[in-house]
Amino acid sequence: MKKRVSIILVILAGLKLCAQNTYVFFGSFNHDKETEGVYVYELDTLKGKLSKVTSAKGVLNPSFLTLSEDGKYVFACTDSKTKNAGSVSSFEFNPEKRSLTFINSQKSGGENPVYLAAHKNGKWLINGNYTEGSVSVYPISENGWIQPRVQNFQFSEGSVNPDRQDRAHIHSTVFSPDFNYVFLPDLGADKIRAYRFDSEVKEPLKEADKPFTQAVLGSGPRHFAFHPNGKFAYCIEEMGGAVSVYRYDAGTLEPIQRINTHSDHLKGDFESSDVHISPDGRYLYASNRGSENNIAIFSILNDGTLKTVGYQSTKGKHPRTFTIDSTGKFLIVAHPVSGTAVVFKRNTETGLLKKTGREVKLNGVSTVQIRKY
Template identity: 50%
Template sequence: MIRRITIAFICTLLLQTAVAQVKNKTLLFIGSFTGGKPDTGIYVYELNTSTGKLTHRSTVEKITNPSYLTVSPNGRFLYACTDTKLPHNGSITAFSIDSINGKLSFINKQSSGGENPVYITVHKNNRFVAAGNYTGGSVVVLTANSDGSINPFSQLIQFSDSGINKVRQEKAHIHSTVFSPGNDFLFLPDLGADKIRVFRFNAKHVKPLTAFTNYFVTTTPGSGPRHFTFHPNGKFAYCIEELGGTVAAYRYRNGKLDSIQRIFSYSKKLEAYTSADIHISPDGLFLYASNRGTEENTISIFSIDQTNGKLALVGHQKTDGDHPRNFCIDPTGNFLLVANQFTGNVVVFKRDAFTGLLTKTGTELNIPGASCLQIRTYKTR
């Protein structure tokens, strides 16, 4: 009996030791504009999710304008919109991720099929990559192989609508490509046409996109829908409207969006608005939106009614930089990080889980042309 107890005790100690040795490593991937020429463009840092400190791990050089990034659902690969904001078709570049050392290795590169790809996402099965060409006004789908490499695009859908703002909405401008919670629909906010386009996504087909009945939602004229996100409960969806300086809330079910609210995001009225990014805290209690402009440069903070999905303004936080193009919330919900493109700095804020409010941590990076932040936590030993 004593021997059995001793063996059980030793086994318990070994198990506890093994568990203790499993650590979470959170990597921050930063994309940037490089002035339209090959240069250092992607930066990898490790985030301490207790203190908010950032430690440099690696960079990717000789890359042109990797302005938007995404990490595959399995965490093994990073895909970047590259050759953006140039007078020719952009590209999609694939990298493998060494989560132990925080290093990226180039795999391959393919054309995006249109000018200025600005957003990219990966299907949950890791086999499809969907990107939106902003200047080109199209959506493109590429298939991905098991090694992360991507094939020439298998499907491209061109749009030709326009909006009432003759300067910004002269033609279609797809600004994001977002999968539904079940990954069976793809949502495409079109800033140029004041529409959120919706397509069925059939992962059994090489050309997975098919038109959905009444496959778009018409937004307020001149609003310019930009980025889009779903609530963790899958019942609500939210769109940041760049030209309107507003956030639109929707009830979601089986590919359909029903409008429930439209709320102002800026801290004050301006002649023109350039809202940018939108994210929801992991607990689903707060929504954050970035508002650009020299007179603004804030993150707006909203509480979310868990019953009806409506938003209530909590406050605004200055981003300590110019042009907060993109931001992210770490998986623990402890920190919110902002990329200020024009001042080239990434600022880390501590997030209060109870109030949703933000406070500066003192951690800040100098990243020229910082334009996109993606974050992923890995389990390591």
């Protein structure tokens, strides 16, 4: 009997070691360092329920988050939407202790940082600054400490809309699948800028042989995503209300399609914002703010082009960002205007979404990331 009990205990201990928890990280426009700015929740992967784990104060407007490849560090755009300010900050997340600890901050090299990308080797961080259109590169120490920036590129030219495109506005910084290139959608210049990235040198960013891809004038390129097969890339255009599809090869983009993210009845004043692809590469999702507050769902055909499936209300106001978990079962949306985070279950066959669990109230919630530990 004792032997059987011992065997059972060993099995249970093994199961506990193998068990993985899914954590969800939120950033927000908190507008006050004394209030919570970064939040960590646990996702119940059976019921889709979010339960708070911890949070962090002491930073202002952590508007965008990204995680290190190993999930140990959380990097944030901070001092966003703050006059004459801008920074990037790092935190350590410990899933065993369920703690989030501030590490340090560095100046962002430009006003209103809006996007961060971490290199897979854990040694580099790239930040995009929206207001005056710039990008900064930082080395990362082994302990998650952000070193002072080693490069900062400023862009100036605008485009055809004087109200929105008086100058460059870098809206995201996205590594290619092999991490040898970085793409910078520039809403102000209607360009997708391209740079080589050599992680073994002190100044890793160098303009690519083809330095940019021209987008449709007045379209306002915003966020950018690669297909899991690495052959196609997709750019959501904030002002044009569309997704442009590109064939990708070794740092170059070849346009093959442009498709609306909105229903035909909507005319002008688009506010398209975020784009993600399901892990199996079968579906693309694109969020629309403004009057629609929905996600457009597309099936991805074998040649990389998109076919509209339908539109799903996000059950909140201003779906600025969203993300899909690594299993493809869940999609979570952050709404800064309604201050809500909403969890949806994905039908992996049809691509359609169904709200699950209760929405979580988070003041000014602006960004979301999901990670298994």
